[in-house]
Amino acid sequence: MCGIVGYVGGKQAAPVLLQGLSKLEYRGYDSAGLAVRNGEDPAVVVKTTGKLNNLIEKTDEGRAVPGTCGIGHTRWATHGAPSRTNAHPHVSGNCSGSGSGVVESEVVGVHNGIIENFQELKAKMERHDYRFYSETDTEVLIKLVDYYYNKYKMGPIDALAKTIVRVRGSYALAVMFSDYPGKIFAARKESPMIIGVNEGESFIASDVPAILQHTRNVYYIGNLEMAEISAGEVTFYNLDGDVVEKEATTIEWDAEAAEKGGYEHFMMKEIHEQPRVVMDTLKKYIKGEGEKLSVDLSETGLTKEMIASFPAIYIVACGSAWHVGMEAQYVLEEMCDIQVRVELASEFRYRKNRLQTGALVIIISQSGETADSLAALRMAKEKGLTTLAIVNVLDSSIAREADHCMYTLAGPEISVATTKAYSCQLVCMFMLALAFAKERGTIEGYENYISELLTIPEKMKKVLDDKERIQWFASKYSNARDIFFIGRGIDYAICLEGSLKMKEISYIHSEAYAAGEMKHGTISLIEDQTLVIGVLTQNDLYEKTISNMMECKSRGAYLMGITAYGKYDVEDSVNFAVYIPKVDEHFTGSLAIIPLQLLAYYLSVSKGLDVDKPRNLAKSVTVE
Numbered sequence: 001m002c003g004i005v006g007y008v009g010g011k012q013a014a015p016v017l018l019q020g021l022s023k024l025e026y027r028g029y030d031s032a033g034l035a036v037r038n039g040e041d042p043a044v045v046v047k048t049t050g051k052l053n054n055l056i057e058k059t060d061e062g063r064a065v066p067g068t069c070g071i072g073h074t075r076w077a078t079h080g081a082p083s084r085t086n087a088h089p090h091v092s093g094n095c096s097g098s099g100s101g102v103v104e105s106e107v108v109g110v111h112n113g114i115i116e117n118f119q120e121l122k123a124k125m126e127r128h129d130y131r132f133y134s135e136t137d138t139e140v141l142i143k144l145v146d147y148y149y150n151k152y153k154m155g156p157i158d159a160l161a162k163t164i165v166r167v168r169g170s171y172a173l174a175v176m177f178s179d180y181p182g183k184i185f186a187a188r189k190e191s192p193m194i195i196g197v198n199e200g201e202s203f204i205a206s207d208v209p210a211i212l213q214h215t216r217n218v219y220y221i222g223n224l225e226m227a228e229i230s231a232g233e234v235t236f237y238n239l240d241g242d243v244v245e246k247e248a249t250t251i252e253w254d255a256e257a258a259e260k261g262g263y264e265h266f267m268m269k270e271i272h273e274q275p276r277v278v279m280d281t282l283k284k285y286i287k288g289e290g291e292k293l294s295v296d297l298s299e300t301g302l303t304k305e306m307i308a309s310f311p312a313i314y315i316v317a318c319g320s321a322w323h324v325g326m327e328a329q330y331v332l333e334e335m336c337d338i339q340v341r342v343e344l345a346s347e348f349r350y351r352k353n354r355l356q357t358g359a360l361v362i363i364i365s366q367s368g369e370t371a372d373s374l375a376a377l378r379m380a381k382e383k384g385l386t387t388l389a390i391v392n393v394l395d396s397s398i399a400r401e402a403d404h405c406m407y408t409l410a411g412p413e414i415s416v417a418t419t420k421a422y423s424c425q426l427v428c429m430f431m432l433a434l435a436f437a438k439e440r441g442t443i444e445g446y447e448n449y450i451s452e453l454l455t456i457p458e459k460m461k462k463v464l465d466d467k468e469r470i471q472w473f474a475s476k477y478s479n480a481r482d483i484f485f486i487g488r489g490i491d492y493a494i495c496l497e498g499s500l501k502m503k504e505i506s507y508i509h510s511e512a513y514a515a516g517e518m519k520h521g522t523i524s525l526i527e528d529q530t531l532v533i534g535v536l537t538q539n540d541l542y543e544k545t546i547s548n549m550m551e552c553k554s555r556g557a558y559l560m561g562i563t564a565y566g567k568y569d570v571e572d573s574v575n576f577a578v579y580i581p582k583v584d585e586h587f588t589g590s591l592a593i594i595p596l597q598l599l600a601y602y603l604s605v606s607k608g609l610d611v612d613k614p615r616n617l618a619k620s621v622t623v624e
Contacts, residue, residue, distance in 0.1 A: 002029065002112040003074040004193065005210050006174050006184045009201025009231045014062030017072035020203070020210035021052055025613055026266070026414045029074035030082035034059070035089040035108045038067030040181045043108045044101065047087040068231075069182050071174045071204070073110035079118065080135030090139040092146030107146040109175035111138040112206060113191040116169040141167065145175060156185045157237050160226045164189065164239060170371065174204050186227045192369040192397065195219045197248065200232045207367075208251055208393070209412050216251040220395045249395055265611040267415035267505070271597050272464060274423045275457040278590070280409040281424045282457070285431050286450055293450040295435040300388065300404045307439040310386070312339040312359040316348050316376045320418045320497055321364035321425060327493035328429035331586045335437040345372035349379050362388045362432075366413060366421040368396020377401060390428050392421050406432070415612045417504045419597050422497065423460075423590060427453065430587055452584045456591070459581040463594045466578070470595055473560070473576055474602030480508055480531050484522070484552070485596075486515040487535035488545050494535045494589045498596030505614045506603040515548040528556035533596070536563040536570065537580070537588040546573050562592050 003024030007016040017034050032055040033047035044065050048054040052074065059065050073088035080086035093105035115121070118137035121144055126132070130143050144166065149159035156177050170190035177185065186193060186204060196203040198215040205211045208218070219234060221227050225244060226237045236244040263269035287296040297307075313332060315325035325342040332340045339356075345363075349372060355361075361380040365373045368391035377398055380387050389402035392410045399405045408424035430453060437443035477483075483502055485495035495512035502510040513522055515534070526532070534549045536542050542563070549559050550573060561574035564582045571577050580591040604611045 002076045002206065003210070004110050004112055004172055004174055004204060004206045005072045006070070006186075006204030006229065007201070008069045008182060008184055008229055009198075010068060011201065012062065012066065013068050013070035014059055014065040016062075016203075016214075017070050018052070018056055018059070018062050019213070020205060021055075021072050021074050023209040023212075023414075024074060024206060025052060026416050030077050031075045031084065031087035032073065033075075033087045033089055033110075034065070034070055034072035035110075035176065036065045036067035036070035037176060037181055041067070042102050042178065043089075043091075043105065043176060045089055045091065045108065046101075047084050047089070049082055049084050049087065069176065069184065071108070071110050071176060071184060078114055079137045086134045086136050088138060090134065090136065090142045092143050106149065106178050107142055107175050109138070109142045109145065109173060111141055111174075112172040112193075113170035113189075115141055115167055115171065117167065118169075121166065137169075141171065141173065142175065149177070156180060156183075157226055157228060157241055160185060160187045161237075161239050161241060163187075164224060164226075172206065182230055184229045186221060186229060187225070188221045189224055190371065190374070190397070192367070193221050195221060195227060195229060195234050197232060197234055202229045202232060202234055204229060209414065212251065212412075217248045218251055219246050219248055220400075223397070251394070265415065265601075265605075267417055267419060267601055267611050270413055270415055270420045271594065271601065273411070274420045274594070275460040275464075277408075277410045277420050278423050278427055278460065279454075279457040281427055282431070282453060284407070284409055285428075286454065291447055293447050293454075295431045295438075295450065297406070297432075297435050300406045302388065302404050302435075304439050306386070307436050310338070310358065310360040310436075312341070312356045314348075314355065314359055314361045314380070314385075315340065315342045315364065316345050316361060316373060316380070317342075317364040318345050318370055318372055320422045320500060321366065321370075321373075323493060323497040323500065324364055324422060324425045324429060325362070326496060327426065327490055327589045328433065330490045330493065331430060331433045332436065335433045335443055335586070336440055337442045338436070338440070343376075345370065345376040349376045355380070355383055355385060357384075359385055360388060361385050362390065363398055363402060364390045364425055364429075365396075365398050366392045366408075366410070366418060366425070368393045368398040370398070374398055374401070390425055392424065416614055417501055417600070417611075423593070426590055427456065430590075433586075449584065449586075453587060456583060456587060459583060459591055460594060462581050463591055464598075466595075467598050470578065470598045471602045474599055475606050477531055477558075478603055478606040480603075482525065482527075483508055483510040483531045483533065484518075484526075484557075485510065485512040485533045485535070486518060486545065486548060486552075487512075488515050488541040489538050490585070490589060491515075491535035491538055491541065491545065491592070494537075494592050494596070495533070497593055498533065498535070498600075501597055501600035502603070505600055505609065505611055506607060507609065507614070508603065515545045518548055519551060523551060523555065526552050526555040526557050530557045531560065532557040533560045533562070533599075534574070535592055536561055536567070537592050538585055542567070546570070549573060562595055564588070
């Protein structure tokens with residue numbers, strides 16, 4: 001949520017800031033702004049509501065705002081409604097804050113996160129004659145920095161340190177001081193922030209895509225750390241003001257990976273990237289050839305002895321990552337004969353549950369910065385449990401703080417609705433299941449299962465070849481009001497993700513149900529032509545799910561079924577059938593989800609909606 005970009009160097013800053021903010025639009029926002037300094041001149045602040053294009057037009061693509069040092073922001077409203085007054089940047093001076101222009105202010109800053117005690121701090125500042133023009137917690141934060149900077153006549157780093165110890169909540173903060181032209185100062189707690197350095201220029205960003213075109217050498221500012229950024233240089237400090245030494249990390253992502261590459265939307269590009277990134281992720285952990293294939297988890301630090309000793313597994317995640325956990329639960333329990341519980345991170349962190357001693361907690365998060373998942377990870381560690389992170393972003397907070405880490409190789413995912421990251425997380429869970437089953441002696445045909453996993457990418461391509469039929473079907477049902485997804489076992493877990501995709505980007509009300517539960521109340525919602533989508537990939541449950549679908553059909557529902565090639569008798573029951581290649585039933589979710597991704601995409605396109613940036617949603621949820 002929200003996006004921060006900063007630049008110091010020899011170029012005009014505003015165009016660089018606008019370009020960086022455009023790469024962060026997927027994070028979700030309702031307003032945008034920037035502040036630029038030209039040498040020792042006061043900062044020029046420009047803010048707009050709505051889309052980033054409004055800011056681009058207002059600044060003539062940045063050309064109207066001279067200066068080589070600046071900060072920019074896209075805001076997701078938390079405290080205060082979307083408005084130009086509440087938009088960032090915020091200033092320490094007692095001005096209106098609603099317009100644009102030259103600002104005579106000691107401190108100008110932008111902020112991601114939530115300040116929980118901002119009301120208390122605001123009351124303190126008002127007693128010291130500060131006046132407030134906005135409803136935001138960010139303005140309070142900027143004025144608090146200004147207060148300590150002027151009261152104690154200290155430097156920016158010391159003022160930030162004083163501020164940090166008074167603030168409760170999460171933040172990524174970037175500020176400019178009028179006494180320090182050509183410098184940006186940053187501080188971080190919980191909310192993500194990276195700093196990139198190139199020859200003669202430096203960059204700040206909330207996420208990697210914002211700076212990929214400029215540099216791949218980045219530093220990750222740690223929790224409760226601060227940084228002083230100038231052209232081509234960055235120095236890090238702890239709360240005591242001592243210098244913290246860090247080594248740069250090289251981002252391996254290709255800059256082109258964050259571009260559309262000829263596709264109309266990032267989501268369609270990322271759907272089509274799934275065969276490649278899934279194979280990349282599989283090959284990262286599957287070693288050997290022929291009959292000597294094995295899953296190698298040595299990179300994660302999990303030993304054979306550890307794997308064999310875990311008495312239970314807790315999978316903790318949010319959104320689509322939670323659906324990965326739901327599907328993995330069936331596979332792990334069957335293959336490994338181990339108790340598995342799947343928990344929503346937002347619930348897990350607050351439940352007074354008794355966790356089994358010695359258990360493994362698996363945290364799944366694309367960004368590695370999901371606030372609830374990070375809090376759940378820390379709670380698990382406090383209770384002495386072993387933690388394993390499955391994440392896509394190198395050196396993200398969850399990756400750094402977990403005891404063990406398994407990286408997916410999805411590359412940058414720009415569309416808010418996850419597709420390729422979900423698929424990579426899923427195959428990671430499949431590989432974990434196989435590795436655990438082998439070490440625990442609960443599986444036969446281990447190498448055959450691995451060989452079957454390696455067939456998934458090519459079979460994904462075959463599913464994608466059938467997309468025109470799904471596009472036709474989507475055009476027929478673009479006016480649907482309600483869609484129900486039903487399945488049993490693994491198929492139910494697939495339905496959960498398919499339903500979420502539908503809700504996220506088409507704005508059609510959809511629900512996923514275990515098929516046997518439809519008649520326990522939900523079937524009362526079925527009306528004439530209500531679309532019911534059945535996932536039918538589990539042989540043992542096929543006939544039972546068909547029966548449940550027929551109950552819906554008898555009440556007027558229009559049926560779509562997804563099943564494997566060869567089960568052509570499904571056409572005797574459903575109105576529209578989609579077939580996927582045969583694969584071991586444990587792994588069928590990797591293929592069955594693709595038609596559901598495509599259906600959601602085409603429905604959204606047919607309704608003229610913004611596929612990549614659906615309303616009210618953000619890619620990375622970094623606040624509670």
